[in-house]
Amino acid sequence: MTTVLSAENVVKRYGxxxxxxxxxxxxxxxxxxxxxxxxxxxKSTLGRIVMRLMTLDxxxxxxxEDDLFALSxxxxxxxxxxxxxxxxxxxxxxxxxxxxxxxxxxxxxxQGIARSTWNAKAEELLGQVSLPADYLHxxxxxxxxxxxQRVAIARAxxxxxxxxxxDEAVSALDKSVQAQVLNTFAELQSSLGVAMFFxxxxxxxxxxxxxxVLVLNRGTAVESGKTRDVLSxxxxxxxxxxxxxxxxxxxV
Amino acid sequence: MTSTETLTPNGAQLPPEVLVLDATSxxxxxxxxxxxxxxxxxxVGLGLEQSxxxxxxxxxxxxKTVFARSITGMAPRGARVTGxxxxxxxxxxxxxxxxxxxxxxxxxxxxPQDPNASLDPMRRVGGQIIETLMxxxxxxxxxxxxxxxxxxxxxxxxxxxxxxxxxYPHEVSGGMRQRIAIAIAICCxxxxxxxxxxxxxxxxxxxxxxxxxxDSLRDRLNTAILFITHDIGIAALIASKPNDRVAVMLGGxxxxxxxxHQVLRNPRHPYTRALxxxxxxxxxxxxxxxxxxxEVRTERNWGPLLEVEPGHAVASLIEDTIDTKGGVA
Numbered sequence: 001m002t003t004v005l006s007a008e009n010v011v012k013r014y015g016x017x018x019x020x021x022x023x024x025x026x027x028x029x030x031x032x033x034x035x036x037x038x039x040x041x042x043k044s045t046l047g048r049i050v051m052r053l054m055t056l057d058x059x060x061x062x063x064x065e066d067d068l069f070a071l072s073x074x075x076x077x078x079x080x081x082x083x084x085x086x087x088x089x090x091x092x093x094x095x096x097x098x099x100x101x102x103x104x105x106x107x108x109x110x111q112g113i114a115r116s117t118w119n120a121k122a123e124e125l126l127g128q129v130s131l132p133a134d135y136l137h138x139x140x141x142x143x144x145x146x147x148x149q150r151v152a153i154a155r156a157x158x159x160x161x162x163x164x165x166x167d168e169a170v171s172a173l174d175k176s177v178q179a180q181v182l183n184t185f186a187e188l189q190s191s192l193g194v195a196m197f198f199x200x201x202x203x204x205x206x207x208x209x210x211x212x213v214l215v216l217n218r219g220t221a222v223e224s225g226k227t228r229d230v231l232s233x234x235x236x237x238x239x240x241x242x243x244x245x246x247x248x249x250x251x252v
Numbered sequence: 253m254t255s256t257e258t259l260t261p262n263g264a265q266l267p268p269e270v271l272v273l274d275a276t277s278x279x280x281x282x283x284x285x286x287x288x289x290x291x292x293x294x295x296v297g298l299g300l301e302q303s304x305x306x307x308x309x310x311x312x313x314x315x316k317t318v319f320a321r322s323i324t325g326m327a328p329r330g331a332r333v334t335g336x337x338x339x340x341x342x343x344x345x346x347x348x349x350x351x352x353x354x355x356x357x358x359x360x361x362x363x364p365q366d367p368n369a370s371l372d373p374m375r376r377v378g379g380q381i382i383e384t385l386m387x388x389x390x391x392x393x394x395x396x397x398x399x400x401x402x403x404x405x406x407x408x409x410x411x412x413x414x415x416x417x418x419x420y421p422h423e424v425s426g427g428m429r430q431r432i433a434i435a436i437a438i439c440c441x442x443x444x445x446x447x448x449x450x451x452x453x454x455x456x457x458x459x460x461x462x463x464x465x466x467d468s469l470r471d472r473l474n475t476a477i478l479f480i481t482h483d484i485g486i487a488a489l490i491a492s493k494p495n496d497r498v499a500v501m502l503g504g505x506x507x508x509x510x511x512x513h514q515v516l517r518n519p520r521h522p523y524t525r526a527l528x529x530x531x532x533x534x535x536x537x538x539x540x541x542x543x544x545x546x547e548v549r550t551e552r553n554w555g556p557l558l559e560v561e562p563g564h565a566v567a568s569l570i571e572d573t574i575d576t577k578g579g580v581a
Contacts (some may be wrong), residue, residue, distance in 0.1 A: 038455035038456070038458075039423040039455055109391050138291065144311075153440050173309065173480065175482065175483075175484070175527060175530055176527055176543075176544035176549055177310060177532070177544075178371055178530070179530035179532065179541040179542060179543050179544070182532060182541055183539050183540070183543065186538040186540075187539050189538075190539065201455065201456060202456075202532075203456075204531065204533060205532045207532070207533065208532035208533055208534055208538065209532070209538060209542070227534070228534065231534075242457060244457070245459075246456065246485075247458035
C-alpha cells in the first residue's frame with residue numbers, strides 16, 4: 001500500500017500553549033483515517049496543518065513523497081490540487097454570489113483544467129454526488145444543507161484528489177441527510193480511490209466510515225490503530241471516556 | 253398512573269389539574285409575502301405532566317423550537333399564535349407581557365441552547381443568580397439570596413461554588429456555563445423547565461453529563477421537563493423513566509407520540525423508522541446506510557394522531573380525497 005499523507009512528530013504552539021504535541025500518523029491510499037477528540041483537542045489544527053493552511057513549529061507533513069513544508073510556492077500550488085477540503089458548513093464555504101456552476105468553474109480554473117471541458121465536467125461532478133444537473137443554476141442559499149454539502153464535495157473532487165480533508169463535514173447536517181452524505185463519501189471512495197482524513201467528534205460516524213482512527217486529547221495522540229480494535233478495546237482512559245458518552249447516548 | 257390515561261396527544265382524557273401545561277390545537281404562523289401567512293406549527297396539542305420528561309424530537313425546520321416557545325408564551329416576534337396553552341388555570345397565549353413576566357423565570361424555567369448567549373458576559377456568575385432570585389421575590393434579603401445561590405451551584409454539581417460565583421462567564425468552561433444556566437432556570441422551583449438543545453453546543457461527554465444532571469433534578473424538584481432535541485441518542489438518554497414520552501415533529505406537526513420505549517424501540521411512523529435506521533454505525537456496510545426518503549421527509553399530509561397501542565399514537569398519511577384540516581384534535 002502507498003502512503004498518500006503522513007505526518008511526523010507535528011508540534012504546533014500558540015504562544016506558550018501547545019496545541020499539538022508530537023502527533024504522527026500515516027494515511028494509505030483509498031483508506032479513511034478518523035480523527036476524533038473533543039473541542040480543543042487539536043483536531044482542526046492538525047487538519048489545517050496537513051493542508052499547509054497553517055505553519056508548524058516542529059516535524060513535517062508528507063503529501064505522497066513531497067515534504068509539504070519544503071515545497072516552493074509554485075510547487076505548493078500544484079501539490080495542493082492533490083489534497084482538498086470539505087468544510088463543516090458548506091453554505092459559508094461556497095461563494096454566495098455565484099451559482100453552483102460558477103462555484104465549480106472557479107475550482108476547475110484553479111485546478112488548471114481546460115476550459116472547453118468545464119461544462120461537461122460540472123455536470124459530471126454533480127452526477128457523482130447524486131445531484132441533478134438542474135442545480136447548476138442554483139445559488140447556494142437556494143440549496144438545503146445536504147445539497148450544499150454535496151456541492152462542496154463535488155468541488156473538492158473536481159480533479160480527482162488523492163486526499164480529502166473532511167473537517168466535521170457531516171456534523172452540521174440533520175441526521176436524515178447525514179446518511180445520504182456519508183453514503184456519497186463511501187461511493188466516491190470506492191470509485192475514485194480517494195483517501196479521507198476525516199475529522200469528527202461523532203464516534204458513531206467515525207466508527208461507520210473509518211478504517212483507522214486517531215484519538216487526540218489536548219494535542220497528544222493518545223491512541224491510534226484499526227477503528228474496530230481501538231473502539232472495541234480502548235486502552236486509553238480518554239478514549240474510554242469518549243466511548244462512554246457515546247454508549248449512553250446510543251443505549252436506546 | 254396507567255398508560256392509557258396519559259395517551260392522548262392533547263391530554264384531553266386527563267383531569268386538567270394533573271397536567272402542568274396543556275396545549276391544545278396550537279398553530280403558529282408567520283407573515284410571508286403580502287397578506288400570506290406561513291404556518292410553521294399546525295394545530296399541535298401536547299400535555300406535560302409533573303416530573304415527566306417530554307422530548308420534542310425533530311430536525312431543523314420541524315417547528316419544535318417555535319412550538320415550545322409559543323406554548324410558554326415566548327413566541328418569536330411577528331408570530332401569529334392560535335389555540336390555547338393552559339398553565340395552572342392561566343392561558344399563556346392570552347396573557348399580557350406583564351403577567352407573563354410573573355410566570356416566566358418563576359414558574360417556567362428556560363435552559364437555553366447556548367449559555368454564552370444567555371449569561372451576561374459583564375457580570376459575575378453569582379450576581380446573575382442572585383438577581384433572578386431577588387427579581388422573583390424568592391429571597392428575603394441579599395444574604396439569604398447569596399446562601400441560596402451557593403446552594404443552587406452545589407445542586408448543579410459545581411465543586412467550588414464560592415470560587416465559581418466570583419467568576420465571569422468567560423472564566424468557566426462551557427459545561428459549567430450550562431450548569432449555571434440550569435441553576436438559574438431552576439432557582440425559583442419552577443413547575444416546568446423547557447430545555448432547548450441544552451447539550452448540542454457542548455462536547456459529547458460534557459453534554460451527556462448536563463443531560464444526566466437535568467434528569468436527576470426533575471425528581472428532586474418535581475418539575476415537568478420539555479426537552480427539545482434533534483438527537484435520538486440524547487432523547488433516549490433524557491427520557492429514562494418508563495413514564496417519559498417522545499413526540500416526533502415533522503413539518504410543524506407531531507407525527508408520532510408515545511412513551512420513549514415505544515417510539516424509540518418500536519417506531520410505527522415511516523419517518524421515525526427511517527430516522528432510526530439512518531443512524532450511522534459500524535454494523536452497516538460503508539455506503540449502504542439507510543436513507544430517509546425525501547418523499548417521507550417532505551410529506552406534509554399527515555393526519556391526526558391515532559392510537560396504535562395504549563399510550564402510543566401515530567399520524568398516518570392522508571389520501572388526497574380526505575380533508576386535511578382536522579389536525580390533531
